[in-house]
Amino acid sequence: MAEDLIPRVERQSGTVDPRLLEILVCxxxxxxxSFDPVRQELVxxxxxxxxxxxxxxxxxxADEARPLDDDE
Structure with missing residues (x-):
């Protein structure tokens, strides 16, 4: 199935496909x-x-992004 070829964040496990991090940039x-699995965010x-x-x-x-705190 074509959907299987698209790298994505796995909802069940809360992990990210490493191919996705290679493709996406800020x-x-x-x-x-980088992926924060606790907050489910790309940082x-x-x-x-x-x-x-x-x-x-x-x-x-950018309008949907959360600013990082000083300690993050």
Missing amino acids: PLTKTRL SRAARLAFPVRDGIPIML
């Missing part, structure tokens, strides 16, 4: 992202933003 800085340290993952789909809009 929309603002074009730098790599851009360069932009100091965390992009939410909803229903297994990364929301890569």
Whole structure:
């Protein structure tokens, strides 16, 4: 099935397909992202933003991102 070819965040396990992290970059800085499994967010340290993952789909809009705290 074609859907199986699309890397995604696995909702059941709360993990991210490593291929997804190779493909996605921060929309603002074009730098790599890391995945926070506890908060279900893709984190851009360069932009100091965390992009939410909803229903297994990364929301890569700056307006939807959460600013990182100083200790994050």
